[in-house]
Amino acid sequence: MSDLLERLRGRGWRLTSQRRVVAEVLDGDHVHYTADEVHAKAAELLPEISRATVYNTLGELVSLGEIMEVSTDGRAKRYDPNAHHAHQHLVCSQCGTIRDVHPTGDLLAGLPAEERFGFQVAAVEVTYRGLCPGCSTA
Amino acid sequence: MSDLLERLRGRGWRLTSQRRVVAEVLDGDHVHYTADEVHAKAAELLPEISRATVYNTLGELVSLGEIMEVSTDGRAKRYDPNAHHAHQHLVCSQCGTIRDVHPTGDLLAGLPAEERFGFQVAAVEVTYRGLCPGCSTA
DNA sequence: TCTTGACTTAGACAACGTCTAATGTAGGAT
DNA sequence: ATCCTACATTAGACGTTGTCTAAGTCAAGA
Known part of the structure; x- marks a missing residue:
């Protein structure tokens, strides 16, 4: 996942502390968090991060194909960091x-x-x- | 679908005009409406029907297995009247x-x-x- | 016809997500 | 090193979808 930040910078992304923290949360184990869970975990590392930024960043990562949006029920969408292998x-x-x-x-x-x-x-x-x-x- | 009303009465349902109208909307073609679309079409037949009743009736029909809830995106759920055949x-x-x-x-x-x-x-x-x-x- | 408990209603509320206007800042330009 | 500016972030309003509540209504059995 550390090379994720490299890839993003290569695509012209500004590497802000907020984006770094969201990427860090998505890294690690393969649980699929909801946007609110990502926000909560990101806020442990960077308390002032806003919900809007988490939603923005997740949306951007989805359109770049770095993560996948999963909605298996009618509830909150979950985000799957394992987007590079079909599954x-x-x-x-x-x-x-x-x-x-x-x-x-x-x-x-x-x-x-x-x-x-x-x-x-x-x-x-x-x-x-x-x-x-x-x-x-x- | 006319026998749907029979089945429901057999299960102890009160046959109100609201429930009749919702069943009528779900009958017919096989488009899968959202709850709001069901409400709009039901309101053409029975203008004073409320959103809550439509939601209640749809939920009851789902738990009775008469219709299926489909949530293919993160948006509104759709209701599939074709619940009796696998598809x-x-x-x-x-x-x-x-x-x-x-x-x-x-x-x-x-x-x-x-x-x-x-x-x-x-x-x-x-x-x-x-x-x-x-x-x-x- | 009466009665009663199930049904319906309007609207408040909740969960999830989006948008906006004001403010902040990463990173190139000087 | 500092400045500039376009891009990023923020708080909070707003939108959509769905649920809940309290009060009124009505289907259907007695």
Whole structure:
């Protein structure tokens, strides 16, 4: 993730302390935080950071393709730092935790042309739902 | 859909004019409306219907399994009257319209056991994204 | 027809996200 | 090293979507 800052500077980004902190929060483990969680964790490192800046920075990172926006339910979007490798999501129906998974095969192949209704299909998202080990025993 | 009202009465529902109108709006073509769109169309038939009632009725129909809630983006949820047949969704990235599609093959088969992390996987949702004919020319 | 508990209503409230105008600052120019 | 300025940040208003509450209404059984 340290080279993320390099990449961003290469694209003309100003490296402000706020952007550095947001990048640092997204780095590390692979939990997918909501924007508010990112803001809360960023504020531990830089108390005066504003919500607007976190939203702005997340939006910019998404359009640069550095992170992915995931909305598996109707609630707050979550941000997935693992944007450089194609993957899908396995979501616990009970507690909402998300794991990245890598299904095999061509996901687009299942949709025949006569089922595409003239759409230019560009992407496929698959969400597997079930109970995680913790929730299935409890 | 007329038998929907019968089924609901069988489950102890009071058949109010508001619920009748919401069911009527959901019937017919297979577009997936947002709650606000359902409210607007219901209000054409019954002008004094309130937003709260529409939300309540939609929620009740969802928990009864009569319709499906679809949230393909972070925006408003849409309601799919075609809840009794398994299907997936094709979404326009531009305007958000949704079509029901029926991909071939076993969608669960793509996820090998070592990628399930001990989850009891119960369901798969697939969202195909692309531009609809209207948006790709405009 | 009466009664009652379920239903509906208006509008306040909550969660999530966006926008604006004023202020601050990174980093190139001097 | 300092200055300049365009870009970034901020607080808070605002927008959208959805939920909740208290008071009034009504479907349907007695």
